[in-house]
Amino acid sequence: MHPDEIYLIDLWRLLARQWRGFAIALLAVLALAVAYAFLAKPRYEATAWVQVGQVGTAPAGQDPRPEPFQRVLDRLQTRSFQDEVTQSAGLAPSSPEASAYRGSLKAEPSFYAGLIKLSARAASPEQAKRLALATVERLQAIHGQLQAEPLAQAQARLDEVQADLRTATTERDGLQQVAGTGQGNAVAAGLLLASKDTEVRELRNSRSDLAARMGANYTFGTSMPWPIYQPDHPVAPNRVLILGLGVLGGLGLGLFVAVALDARRRVAQPMRG
Template identity: 25%
Template sequence: MENQNPITIQLAYPNPPPPDDEISLRDLWQRLWKRKVSILAITILAVLLALVYLALTPSQYQSSAMVQIGEVGGQPLESGPLLASQLYNQYLPINTVLAKKQLPRLESVVADKDNSRVLTLESRGKTPQQAQEFLDKIVQQLLSTQQKQYGDAVKVQKTQLEEVQKDYRSIRHQIETPSPLGKGADVPLAAISQSQRLSALSGMLAQIGALQEKLSATQTNPTVVTLSARYNPIPVSPKRAVILVLAFIGGLMLGVFVALLRGLPQHS
């Protein structure tokens, strides 16, 4: 019986053609290069529109200053965050819609996180000088109000000190003035009264020392300007460089999109 070898038949099929909607990177680049004029024109148009916007939008310049709230007896005249809120609301226009368009204006008042007595004030104006002059006026008005509060608070502390000193002198005079000794039970009562006066005198000395310490320069200071109002010669708004870069990138992307859209094959 003869051995029969299996016969293998290989069928060759032709490679299927690529689908019509498949695009290679080379074809994509060729389509874009073919429409480079359109892409460039759209990009230039976007940049021109950005330039028109910048020309029509007024520039805003910023000025900043720092104020340290005064204290009396180690206690601030006012709460920093509360005063910051009051100042901002005081100069905020009633019509909040126009608040961001009004120039000059008080842009912000912020209390420092580490030292709430320090306030940073920022204003904006059409020119650097306008922003600085407007902020100077606000700072001077704040100093005037704070100076009155400081004077009243110091006056209260000094009045309290004078009253304690007056009582101290009165009791000391009673101690130093000899009183006629009585007989019998009057002698122990006089000794007890003298001991009470000495004890009160000691307490008053401590109270006088504490009040004098509160009025010392380490615990009592008026409100001062730690950084005078100064302006930035570079406008803070609108941000010209950012707007132009975004316009260029956006125009370029729009041009590429339009070019690819126009190059798509039309299917019936």
């Protein structure tokens, strides 16, 4: 047994001797916690889920999204993007509301689902929802610009394939007429007809594949699969959590004060003797 070890019975006796210091420290911390819990301005949160768009005609091995998933997450955390969002929401970048938005904006990725969970806080439910919506709309505008050229190229390719298909179909129909006449060049026309049938079939397959990849299942813009979630109650301050931490902090500080006071008392006793 070491003389400096503290047992529960000794701790209880110590607290009994220094209960005033323990109580003062505990009550002081509790008073601060209660004051903060009930006087702090409430903060409301809005949550949006974002599905990053893609272009289904992207070459094999190339990311079909307008920008890589990680780059989207990095963009959301840049000051320039956040300033553009606050300006579109009618807030000055230097305003306290804009600063609170930048400090509360969170982006939680779900790589397997291809979704990004965005959350923003504000002083009112309406402002929180407006900021969350402005964040998504700004991201949609950026991705729309990035997707414009690949979509135009895909549409031009589809138009080209359709034009080639019309030409090949017309030529095949002409060869069918020549082959059906039974004239001298019918044999040559029959050989060309077989080749033209193959070309028409391949062009039809290409057109069907391009049309399918440009359909809504493979090509779409950045969007929200669900509406913005906006609870009516504030998410901060969390009074239960704050009061619980206040109790724990008060107990810890009270115990520290009681031990310190008792140690000073023991040091002072030999000096008086």
